[in-house]
Amino acid sequence: MSEALHIHHDTAVSHDVHHSGDHGHHHQSFISKYVFSMDHKTIAKQFLITGIIWAIIGGLFSVLFRLQLGFPGQSFPILETFFGHWAKGGTIQPEFYYALVTMHGTVLVFFVLTAGLSGTFSNFLIPLQVGARDMASPFLNMLSYWFFFLASVIMIASMFLQTGPASGGWTMYPPLSALGQANDGSKLGADFWLIGMALFIVSQLMAGLNYISTILNMRTKGMSMTRMPLTIWALFFTAVLGVLSFPVLLSGAILLLFDRNIGTSFFLSDIVVNGEVLPNEGGSAILYQHLFWFLGHPEVYIILLPAMGMVSEILSINSRKPIFGYMAMLGSLFAICILAFLVWAHHMFVTGLNPFLGSVFVLLTLLIAVPSAIKVFNWLTTLWRGNIRFTPAMLFAIGFVSLFISGGLTGIFLGNSTIDIHLHDTMFVVAHFHIVMGVASMFGMFAGIYHWFPKMFGRYLNNTLAYFHFWVTLVGAYLIFWPMHYEGLAGMPRRYLDKSIWVSFNQFGSLDQMITIVTVIVFAVQLMFVFNFFYSIFKGRKVTTANPWGATTLEWTTPIRPGHGNWTGEIPEVHRWPYDYGKDGRDFIPQTEPIGANESKH
Amino acid sequence: MQTFFIVAILALGFLVTFQIAKASEYVAVLRGEEKTRKQTNKINAFLLLIFLIVGLIGVFYCNERLKGKILGAPASDHGVHIDTMLYITIALTGIVFFATQIALFWFSYKYQESDNRKAFYYPHNNKLELIWTVIPAITLTVLVGFGIFYWFKITGEAPKNAMVVEVTGSQFKWEFRYPGKDNILGKKYYKEINDAKNNPLGQLWDDPANHDDIYIAGEPMHLVVNKPIKMVIGAKDVIHDVGLAHFRMKMDAVPGTPTTMWFTPTKTSKQMKEETGNPNFVYEISCDQMCGKGHWSMRGEIVVETQEEFDQWMATKKPKYFAAFPEKDPAVQKAAAAADTTAAKAATQPVAMAGH
Numbered sequence: 033m034s035e036a037l038h039i040h041h042d043t044a045v046s047h048d049v050h051h052s053g054d055h056g057h058h059h060q061s062f063i064s065k066y067v068f069s070m071d072h073k074t075i076a077k078q079f080l081i082t083g084i085i086w087a088i089i090g091g092l093f094s095v096l097f098r099l100q101l102g103f104p105g106q107s108f109p110i111l112e113t114f115f116g117h118w119a120k121g122g123t124i125q126p127e128f129y130y131a132l133v134t135m136h137g138t139v140l141v142f143f144v145l146t147a148g149l150s151g152t153f154s155n156f157l158i159p160l161q162v163g164a165r166d167m168a169s170p171f172l173n174m175l176s177y178w179f180f181f182l183a184s185v186i187m188i189a190s191m192f193l194q195t196g197p198a199s200g201g202w203t204m205y206p207p208l209s210a211l212g213q214a215n216d217g218s219k220l221g222a223d224f225w226l227i228g229m230a231l232f233i234v235s236q237l238m239a240g241l242n243y244i245s246t247i248l249n250m251r252t253k254g255m256s257m258t259r260m261p262l263t264i265w266a267l268f269f270t271a272v273l274g275v276l277s278f279p280v281l282l283s284g285a286i287l288l289l290f291d292r293n294i295g296t297s298f299f300l301s302d303i304v305v306n307g308e309v310l311p312n313e314g315g316s317a318i319l320y321q322h323l324f325w326f327l328g329h330p331e332v333y334i335i336l337l338p339a340m341g342m343v344s345e346i347l348s349i350n351s352r353k354p355i356f357g358y359m360a361m362l363g364s365l366f367a368i369c370i371l372a373f374l375v376w377a378h379h380m381f382v383t384g385l386n387p388f389l390g391s392v393f394v395l396l397t398l399l400i401a402v403p404s405a406i407k408v409f410n411w412l413t414t415l416w417r418g419n420i421r422f423t424p425a426m427l428f429a430i431g432f433v434s435l436f437i438s439g440g441l442t443g444i445f446l447g448n449s450t451i452d453i454h455l456h457d458t459m460f461v462v463a464h465f466h467i468v469m470g471v472a473s474m475f476g477m478f479a480g481i482y483h484w485f486p487k488m489f490g491r492y493l494n495n496t497l498a499y500f501h502f503w504v505t506l507v508g509a510y511l512i513f514w515p516m517h518y519e520g521l522a523g524m525p526r527r528y529l530d531k532s533i534w535v536s537f538n539q540f541g542s543l544d545q546m547i548t549i550v551t552v553i554v555f556a557v558q559l560m561f562v563f564n565f566f567y568s569i570f571k572g573r574k575v576t577t578a579n580p581w582g583a584t585t586l587e588w589t590t591p592i593r594p595g596h597g598n599w600t601g602e603i604p605e606v607h608r609w610p611y612d613y614g615k616d617g618r619d620f621i622p623q624t625e626p627i628g629a630n631e632s633k634h
Numbered sequence: 635m636q637t638f639f640i641v642a643i644l645a646l647g648f649l650v651t652f653q654i655a656k657a658s659e660y661v662a663v664l665r666g667e668e669k670t671r672k673q674t675n676k677i678n679a680f681l682l683l684i685f686l687i688v689g690l691i692g693v694f695y696c697n698e699r700l701k702g703k704i705l706g707a708p709a710s711d712h713g714v715h716i717d718t719m720l721y722i723t724i725a726l727t728g729i730v731f732f733a734t735q736i737a738l739f740w741f742s743y744k745y746q747e748s749d750n751r752k753a754f755y756y757p758h759n760n761k762l763e764l765i766w767t768v769i770p771a772i773t774l775t776v777l778v779g780f781g782i783f784y785w786f787k788i789t790g791e792a793p794k795n796a797m798v799v800e801v802t803g804s805q806f807k808w809e810f811r812y813p814g815k816d817n818i819l820g821k822k823y824y825k826e827i828n829d830a831k832n833n834p835l836g837q838l839w840d841d842p843a844n845h846d847d848i849y850i851a852g853e854p855m856h857l858v859v860n861k862p863i864k865m866v867i868g869a870k871d872v873i874h875d876v877g878l879a880h881f882r883m884k885m886d887a888v889p890g891t892p893t894t895m896w897f898t899p900t901k902t903s904k905q906m907k908e909e910t911g912n913p914n915f916v917y918e919i920s921c922d923q924m925c926g927k928g929h930w931s932m933r934g935e936i937v938v939e940t941q942e943e944f945d946q947w948m949a950t951k952k953p954k955y956f957a958a959f960p961e962k963d964p965a966v967q968k969a970a971a972a973a974d975t976t977a978a979k980a981a982t983q984p985v986a987m988a989g990h
C-alpha cells in the first residue's frame with residue numbers, strides 16, 4: 033500500500049514542480065479566477081458563500097412559519113405586502129406554511145449542511161491538510177460546484193411558480209408528492225424539486241469521488257493514513273457515505289418523476305383522490321420511504337461527520353493537548369460510517385414495517401450510540417487538564433459537544449421502537465434532530481469558519497461580534513429546542529400550523545410564543561454574523577503570522593494568502609501525527625518537524 | 635408605521651453593536667492584543683460556568699413549568715408499557731446528560747488558559763477507552779432488551795376476542811367501519827369507491843360479509859372499555875397516520891397497504907373527564923403524517939364507554955348495504971309491504987327512506 037502511494041506521490045510532485053514553476057507568471061482572468069475557478073480554495077469559498085445565502089433563505093423561512101406557530105391567526109400586514117396571496121390578509125395560508133416547512137428542510141439539510149458544510153471544508157481542507165496542490169480532478173471539482181449552482185437555481189425558481197414550490201415535507205413521500213390533485217405543491221413544484229435534487233446528487237457524487245481519490249492518492253510524502261488529521265478522516269468517511277447512498281436517492285427521485293409524469297406505478301396503488309379513481313395498482317408507497325431513508329439516514333452523518341472532525345481538531349488545538357484516543361476516534365468514525373447504512377428503517381417503525389425487522393433496526397440503531405459515546409468521552413478527556421484558549425472557534429466546538437450530547441441522548445428514545453410509537457412524528461422528533469443534526473452541525477460549521485477564516489481570506493473575523501454570536505446562538509438554541517421536547521411528550525404532531533382546535537395539544541400557546549420570539553432574535557444575530565463575515569473579508573484585521581493558532585497541521589505552513597498550488601516551493605514532508613501539542617514541554621510541534629533523537633514516544 | 639419602527643430599532647441596534655465590536659478591536663490593539671486575549675479568555679471561561687449553572691436550573695424550571703402539560707397517565711395497556719420504557723430511558727439518559735454536561739463545562743472552566751499551567755500530554759489510555767466502550771454497550775443492551783420485549787408485546791397478534799374496527803383516512807377526514815354481527819369486515823376494492831352510489835369505502839356488495847358492516851363518518855368512533863380493539867388501517871389518497879396520543883399508539887395509513895394495530899383502552903371517556911378535571915376532554919385521533927394543506931386539522935374523536943352504552947349506540951346504526959340497496963333493507967321492505975296494502979302508488983317511498 034505505502035509503496036503504491038509513494039509512486040503516486042512522485043508523479044504528483046513532478047507534475048507539481050512544473051505547475052508551481054509557471055505559477056507566478058500566468059495571469060488569470062477574473063472569470064477563470066473567481067467564477068469558473070479550478071482552485072480548490074476558491075471553489076470552497078464558492079460553496080461557502082452559496083451556502084450562506086441558502087442559510088439566510090432557509091432561516092428566514094423558519095422565522096416566517098414560527099410567526100404562524102407562535103401567533104396563529106394574527107395578521108402581519110407586511111407579509112401580504114411581500115408574499116401576496118400566500119399570506120392573504122397578513123396571515124400565512126396553509127399552502128404557504130407547508131411550502132415554507134418543506135423548503136426550510138430541503139434547503140438546510142441539502143443545500144446548507146451538505147453542500148455548504150462538507151462542500152466548503154472538504155474542498156478547502158483536504159488538499160491543504162494532506163499536502164496536495166489541488167484536488168485529484170480540479171475540473172470535476174469545478175463542475176461539482178456548478179451543478180450545485182444549477183440545482184440551486186432550479187430550487188429557487190420553484191419558489192416563484194404560480195402553484196408554489198414542493199410542499200409535501202422535505203422527505204417528499206408519495207403519493208402526496210406524486211399527485212397534483214392532492215396538493216398544490218405537488219404540481220410543477222415537485223418536478224422542480226426532483227430535478228433540482230437530481231442535479232444536486234450529481235454534484236455530490238462528483239465532489240465525493242474527488243475527495244476520496246485526493247485523500248487516497250495525493251497525500252504528501254510521509255503523510256500515512258494514520259498521520260492524517262481527524263478532519264480529513266471525517267471528510268473521507270463523509271465522502272464515502274455520500275458516494276454510496278446518494279445514488280439510491282437519485283433512483284427514488286427518478287422513479288417518482290416517472291410516476292408523476294409518465295404514468296408508472298412504482299409508488300402508487302389503490303388511490304382515489306378527490307373522488308377521482310386512479311388506475312395505478314401494485315406500487316408501494318413504502319418502497320419510496322426505503323429508498324429515501326437509505327440515503328436519508330447516512331445523510332444525517334454526512335452532515336454531522338465533518339462537524340465532528342473539525343471539532344476534534346479545534347478542541348485539540350485550543351486545549352493545547354493532543355486529541356485523546358486518536359485511534360479510538362478513527363475507529364468510532366468508521367463504526368458510525370458502517371452503522372449509518374444499517375439503521376434507515378428506524379424512521380419507519382410505524383409504517384407497518386414487520387415488527388421483527390423493526391427489532392433488528394432497534395438493535396442496530398442503539399448500537400450507533402456506542403461510537404458516539406466514545407467520541408463524547410474522548411472530547412471531554414481532551415479538555416481535561418488542558419490549557420484552554422477560548423477562541424470563537426473553540427467556543428463553538430464546546431457548544432457542539434454540548435448539543436451533540438443533548439440531541440444524541442434523545443435519539444436513544446426515538447431509536448427504541450417502543451417509545452417511538454408514542455413519539456414518532458411529534459415535536460419531540462423535531463427537537464431531537466434540530467439539536468443533534470441541525471444546530472450541532474451548524475455549530476461545527478461556525479467553528480470551522482471562525483477557525484479557518486484567516487487561512488481563507490488572510491484576515492480575522494471581528495472577535496467581539498463572534499463572541500456575541502456564540503452566546504446568543506447557544507442560549508437561543510437551547511431555549512428554542514429544549515422545551516419543544518415537552519410538546520412532543522404530550523403527543524403534539526409535527527407540522528400542525530394551529531393547535532387551537534385540538535383538546536390534547538392546545539396547552540402550549542405561551543411556550544410557542546416564547547420560542548418564536550427567541551427564533552427571531554437568533555436569526556437577527558445570524559444576520560450579524562453574515563455581516564461580520566462579508567465585512568471582514570475586505571476590512572477585517574489582517575493576519576500577520578503564518579500560524580495564528582499555533583497549530584501543527586500543514587495548511588499553516590503555506591503562505592498567509594496561498595496562491596493556486598498552495599505551497600510556493602516544494603510540498604513539505606510530514607514526519608509525525610498532527611497532535612503533538614504540549615509534548616516534552618513544547619507548546620506544539622508541527623507535522624513537518626522530524627522526530628528528534630530524544631523525543632518521548634506516545 | 636409600527637413595522638417601520640421595529641425595523642429602524644433593529645437597524646440601530648445592529649449599528650451600535652457593530653460599532654462597539656469595531657471599537658473593542660481597536661482598543662485591543664492599543665492595550666496589547668495578548669493582554670486583551672487573556673482577559674477575554676477569563677470572561678468566556680466564567681460565562682461557560684455560568685451557562686452550566688443557569689442551564690441546570692433552567693432544566694429544572696422548564697420541567698416544573700411543563701410537566702403538568704404533558705398527557706397524564708396512559709389510557710391503554712400498551713400505553714403503560716410505553717411509559718415505563720420512557721421513564722427507564724429518561725432515568726438512564728438523565729444520568730449521562732448531567733454527568734457529561736457538567737464535565738464539559740466544568741473542565742472548560744477549570745482548565746482555562748493560565749500561565750501557571752502546562753497542558754498535560756495525554757494522547758490515549760486503552761483501559762479508560764475500553765471502560766467507556768463497554769459501559770454504554772451494556773447500558774444500551776439493557777435498553778434494547780426492554781424495548782424489544784415490549785415491542786413484541788405491542789406489535790404481536792391481537793387477542794382472539796378483540797373487537798375489529800376499520801379506519802380509513804382521506805384528505806382530511808376519518809371514516810370507520812364496524813364488521814357487524816359476523817365480526818368480519820367485508821372485502822373491498824378501491825375502484826368501487828363512489829360516494830354518489832353510497833359506497834364511500836369501495837365495499838364489494840357480492841361479499842355477504844359486507845351486508846352487515848356498519849359505516850360511521852362525521853361522528854366519533856366508539857370503543858368498549860377493557861375490551862381489546864384491533865384497528866385495520868388504510869387510506870384512500872395519500873399516507874395518513876392514526877395517532878392516539880392518550881393511548882400512546884400510532885400507525886400509518888398507507889394507500890394500497892393495509893396496516894393493523896391493537897390495544898385495550900382502560901379508561902372510559904367519562905373517567906378521563908374526571909381524572910383530567912377537564913369537562914371537555916375527548917380522545918382525539920390526530921393525523922401524524924403530513925398529508926396536505928389540511929393536515930393540521932385532520933381530527934377524529936373516540937368515545938370509550940361500557941359494553942351496554944356501546945350496544946345501545948350500535949343498535950341505532952344501520953349497515954351501509956341498505957343505503958346502497960334500500961330494497962334489501964328489512965325495515966324498508968316492511969314499510970313497502972305496508973304501503974302496498976294501503977296505497978297503490980307507494981313506489982317512491984323507499985327512495986325517500988334511502989336518504990336516512
